[in-house]
Amino acid sequence: MATKTEKEQAPMGDRNIADMPKDYIPGWGIDADPENDPTYPMKKWNGADHERLNYPKAPQQDTDVEILKSIERPVVTRVFGSTVPPSGLSGMLRRKAFKYSEGTSAHWMGLILADRINMVEGLIDDLSKGYIPNFFKEWGWPAEWKYNRKKFVQKAAIGTAVTLAAIWLLKKSAKKSR
Amino acid sequence: MTRERIDYTDVLLPYKNMQSSGTALLPKSVYEQNKVSMLAMNFRGPYRIRVDRNKPEPKIEHPYDAIVRVTRSLICGSDLHLYHGLVPDTRIGTTFGHEFTGVVVEVGSGVQKLKVGDHVLVPFNIACGTCPFCSQELYGNCHESNPEATAVGGFFGYAHISGGYDGGQAEYVRVPYADVSPMVIPEGLDIEDAVLLTDVVPTGYQAAEMAGIRKGDTVVVFGAGPVGIMAARCAWLFGAGRVIIIDRLEYRLEFAKQYSYCEAYNFTEMDDPVLFLKKQTDWLGADVCIDAVGCEASGSALQTITGKKLLLQAGAATALHWAINSVKKGGIVSVVGVYGPPFNLVPLGSALNKGITMRGNQASVKRLLPRLIDHVMAGRLNPKGLITHRVPLEEVSDAYHLFSAKLDNCIKPLLIPPKANAA
Numbered sequence: 001m002a003t004k005t006e007k008e009q010a011p012m013g014d015r016n017i018a019d020m021p022k023d024y025i026p027g028w029g030i031d032a033d034p035e036n037d038p039t040y041p042m043k044k045w046n047g048a049d050h051e052r053l054n055y056p057k058a059p060q061q062d063t064d065v066e067i068l069k070s071i072e073r074p075v076v077t078r079v080f081g082s083t084v085p086p087s088g089l090s091g092m093l094r095r096k097a098f099k100y101s102e103g104t105s106a107h108w109m110g111l112i113l114a115d116r117i118n119m120v121e122g123l124i125d126d127l128s129k130g131y132i133p134n135f136f137k138e139w140g141w142p143a144e145w146k147y148n149r150k151k152f153v154q155k156a157a158i159g160t161a162v163t164l165a166a167i168w169l170l171k172k173s174a175k176k177s178r
Numbered sequence: 179m180t181r182e183r184i185d186y187t188d189v190l191l192p193y194k195n196m197q198s199s200g201t202a203l204l205p206k207s208v209y210e211q212n213k214v215s216m217l218a219m220n221f222r223g224p225y226r227i228r229v230d231r232n233k234p235e236p237k238i239e240h241p242y243d244a245i246v247r248v249t250r251s252l253i254c255g256s257d258l259h260l261y262h263g264l265v266p267d268t269r270i271g272t273t274f275g276h277e278f279t280g281v282v283v284e285v286g287s288g289v290q291k292l293k294v295g296d297h298v299l300v301p302f303n304i305a306c307g308t309c310p311f312c313s314q315e316l317y318g319n320c321h322e323s324n325p326e327a328t329a330v331g332g333f334f335g336y337a338h339i340s341g342g343y344d345g346g347q348a349e350y351v352r353v354p355y356a357d358v359s360p361m362v363i364p365e366g367l368d369i370e371d372a373v374l375l376t377d378v379v380p381t382g383y384q385a386a387e388m389a390g391i392r393k394g395d396t397v398v399v400f401g402a403g404p405v406g407i408m409a410a411r412c413a414w415l416f417g418a419g420r421v422i423i424i425d426r427l428e429y430r431l432e433f434a435k436q437y438s439y440c441e442a443y444n445f446t447e448m449d450d451p452v453l454f455l456k457k458q459t460d461w462l463g464a465d466v467c468i469d470a471v472g473c474e475a476s477g478s479a480l481q482t483i484t485g486k487k488l489l490l491q492a493g494a495a496t497a498l499h500w501a502i503n504s505v506k507k508g509g510i511v512s513v514v515g516v517y518g519p520p521f522n523l524v525p526l527g528s529a530l531n532k533g534i535t536m537r538g539n540q541a542s543v544k545r546l547l548p549r550l551i552d553h554v555m556a557g558r559l560n561p562k563g564l565i566t567h568r569v570p571l572e573e574v575s576d577a578y579h580l581f582s583a584k585l586d587n588c589i590k591p592l593l594i595p596p597k598a599n600a601a
Contacts, residue, residue, distance in 0.1 A: 038537060039316070042387065042545070048310035056308045057322060058355070059288070061240040067342070069325045076325040078306065079240050079354045081332070081342030084269040094267065102329055108520040111266035111339075112489065119223035122270035126222075138226045140579020147585040 066091075068098045090118035217595065218273045218348035219574045224263030225582075227575050233273065236344065236352035241288030244356035246280035246300065249598045250373040251346040251571075253591050254302075255403045256472070256516045258582050260337060264473060264486075264493055265518060267326070268337040275335040275593075276302035277377045278346025279369055282356075291357045298360040299372040300353055301380075301543030304332035304341060307358035317359060318540030329519060331540065339519065347574055349595045359544045364551060370592065371554050374561035378590070379550050380541040381514050382408025385468045386416050388537040389512040393417035395465035398455055398504060400497040402430040402442065404564050404590045405514060406470030410438035411559065413468075422458065424451060424500075426476055429587040437563060445477055455504040463506035471497035472515025473522075481523065492518030502529050502536075513538030567591040 034045040048055065058078040065085040069076050086094045097110030126133055136142070144152045218233035236245055257274050259265050282296045292298065305312045306322035311331075323332025324341035332354070335345015344351065353360055363372045382405050391397060397413040399406050402425035413421045421440035425431050431442035445451040455464060473493020474486065477500070485494035501511045502525050511534055529536060553559040566589040569577040577591045 038535060039539070042316065042384070042539065042542060044315040046314055048313045051310065055310055055313065058242055058306055058308075059240070063239070067325055068338070070327050072328045073325065077322045077332075077341075079242065079304070079323055079332070080325045081338075081344065082239060083273075083342055083344045084271045084338070086269075090269075098326075102327055102519060105520060108266050108492075108518070115263065115266065115268055118270045119226075122222055133222065133226075133228070135226070138222060138228045138575055140225075140227075140575045140577075140582075143576035143580045143585060144583065146576075147580065148583065 072101050088121050090114040090121055216349035221272045229572055229574050235350050238286045241286040242355050243286040244282050244289055244292055244353045245284040246351050246353050247283050248278050248280040248346050248595050250369055251275045251278035251593045253581050261578055265337040267339045273344040273348050275345030275347030276333050279373045289356045296362050299363050299376050301359040302333050302377045303543055304354050305358050306355050315545040317542045317544045349597050370562035378404050378408055379561050380543045380546040381405050383412045384541040385409040385512050385514040386412040389466040389468055390510045391416035391418050394419035396420040396459055397466050398464040399423045399468045399470055401471035402434040407434045407438050409468050409470050410440045451500050452503045464504055466510045467501035467505040469497045469501045469513045469515045473517045491522045492520045495522035495524050498524050505534055507532045509534050511536045564590045565592045569593055571595040
């Protein structure tokens with residue numbers, strides 16, 4: 001059971017809400033049972049939920065990169081990742097998406113759209129730096145060749161046939177238009 | 179205590195724009211001359227990843243940070259959701275990997291417990307230890323590690339909706355709140371067991387724990403991936419009377435049968451898995467069902483088209499649908515399969531009418547570690563038995579494809595960085 005004793009042992013900061021007397025409400029808490037919490041025993045109940053934001057916090061991390069913050073938070077968390085800050089068109093879309101809460105489709109669908117644009121940006125970025133991606137390797141096809149060769153050959157044959165057919169059709173339509 | 183570092187600001191300055199656009203490409207000569215960079219997996223878009231030799235090494239960004247040289251890392255089934263482009267805000271240039279062990283090479287000024295040279299296993303949750311959720315041992319729900327979302331805590335190497343941290347499929351990783359979750363690997367614990375204790379084992383165990391299994395219960399696990407297999411194995415620890423696992427891949431079912439001592443059935447050989455399970459459970463339904471599949475389930479054309487092809491919902495919720503329909507009235511459905519954040523099509527009407535309890539959470543790894551280490555050391559659990567492929571980090575794109583396409587009977591691929599055994 002939980003627990004006055006556990007409450008008393010809990011780390012105390014500016015925590016006094018849970019200890020406020022509620023005796024004026026007849027029967028207040030009489031049937032409270034922390035073991036009836038559906039998260040029990042995974043949650044070691046200590047009353048901290050009712051203390052809201054009055055908990056000890058780490059020092060604030062500094063950064064010189066842009067961190068997008070959920071609008072369901074008052075401030076940025078004390079610690080965060082600073083990798084791959086938003087940039088380009090995808091970054092604009094991400095900033096826009098973060099103007100909506102996590103409960104909205106605009107937030108999530110905006111981010112998915114940004115991801116797809118970011119993929120093209122990444123490719124352009126590579127090429128502009130003189131780096132030509134090795135798609136064969138990046139798609140992991142050496143593993144397909146090693147462990148699934150029959151299907152690999154089948155896929156390659158179908159791909160080649162479709163490409164050749166498309167080229168033939170294009171040439172044919174070009175001749176007709178002349 | 180800190181390792182000796184050189185100021186590379188001037189060297190890196192011309193490449194600042196490249197880093198911000200996520201490519202982090204430095205000329206090889208810079209890497210070789212200045213040794214500022216490391217080998218790291220680099221996400222380039224759905225189904226496209228590569229390993230770069232020139233990603234800048236992580237640095238201490240907060241007094242509670244540590245830098246860890248990775249010794250082992252794993253590819254998780256949930257990494258495949260990123261790999262397949264299903265998780266929002268997965269930015270080009272991100273390094274994945276939330277299951278890893280490593281040696282501490284540098285610590286921030288506020289770190290007191292860890293020291294340089296410690297070989298640690300790093301739980302996938304980034305936890306502050308003091309917020310209302312951490313202080314109640316819900317370390318998977320930390321409120322001070324992810325500014326970009328409130329529904330999910332901070333994780334290593336996942337989409338930016340998990341905090342924007344790089345992951346362990348690299349040579350070095352920044353580990354925030356180093357005194358809270360990371361744990362020095364106990365003497366006698368195999369490193370391959372240790373790396374599996376960062377996610378797979380606790381997630382499988384917590385799936386069984388959340389299922390509220392009572393002695394003699396019939397437990398159905400959907401999904402014979404590493405977590406499902408571990409959940410089935412752990413169900414016995416809680417006294418299950420019968421454990422059934424459902425999947426579509428014969429090699430995985432065969433593996434699960436051997437590893438988890440359970441019954442294994444292929445749903446592609448059934449007209450209706452729910453009906454099959456009702457017949458198997460005296461027409462009442464299973465006492466508990468565990469969804470260890472998540473958003474990439476097969477088995478329903480409607481779910482596949484709307485969830486995986488058109489992205490009209492956050493992946494295909496087929497397994498969860500089956501779980502709700504297969505559990506008994508008043509039964510418990512435990513969810514550890516990963517779903518995207520927006521929404522999914524599930525039969526909530528049935529959940530209400532049957533009075534079932536649904537429980538789900540990210541595993542609270544730190545809370546579970548002492549118990550699980552005890553199970554491993556005593557031989558009750560054998561995590562490293564799940565590893566089927568050991569791959570150099572340099573071949574990470576092959577490893578992803580192998581795991582994703584289920585080639586060569588792959589259950590769990592382990593990545594080994596070139597500096598894994600450096601002194």
